[in-house]
Amino acid sequence: MTQNVALDLGWVPSACTLPTTEQPLRVAEFDALFADAVQAVVRPEPTRLRLELVCSPEHAAQAAELAARENGCCSFFIFTLTIADGSLVLEVAVPAEHVEVLDALSERADAVEPA
Template identity: 65%
Template sequence: MEWVPPSCTLPTADRPLRVAEFDGLFATAVRMDRPAPGELRFAFPASPETAGIAATLAARETECCSFFTFTLTVAAGELTLAVSVDERHVEVLDALAARA
């Protein structure tokens, strides 16, 4: 996990668990796209359970890595999770995309 920036305040021992949570969420995605270098979008079938998991995970992640912006949208039976970062953290987003 060399891609984790020094600004991340999540304790080192907890990082593999958080990555596993993201892996679990991404495994349920039906589509991923990269509209810009600093943005990823994941599409999921809309369900209250998936929305709750994504929202909780996004909220917890912004507590330790404030450079992330997460946006959840539900429309036409699909849940979209947009993840964006500033240009200084594109490498982190690249690593997240590679995991997905």
């Protein structure tokens, strides 16, 4: 990652079932995906985030695996991974009551320079 972002877990919702000791590790996994693969961050609406990723089998697998594990502890997330026409996009949606979580995720993704 080209820019160091302080680890702030204050935005983790009470609905998250991931053990507290594992939360910093999960944030680091998202940071690694952002640093390695994100080319563009788009926020088409307050409850939806679009991450345009470097299209490769490795990044698709990394994004899919991370999204599946995250959905296991924070079931309010809706992840959609799209591979089409040489592009790889991870969309993340949340209900309005969890928009602050999406805000924090978007800020972390924006904090890295494009891959």
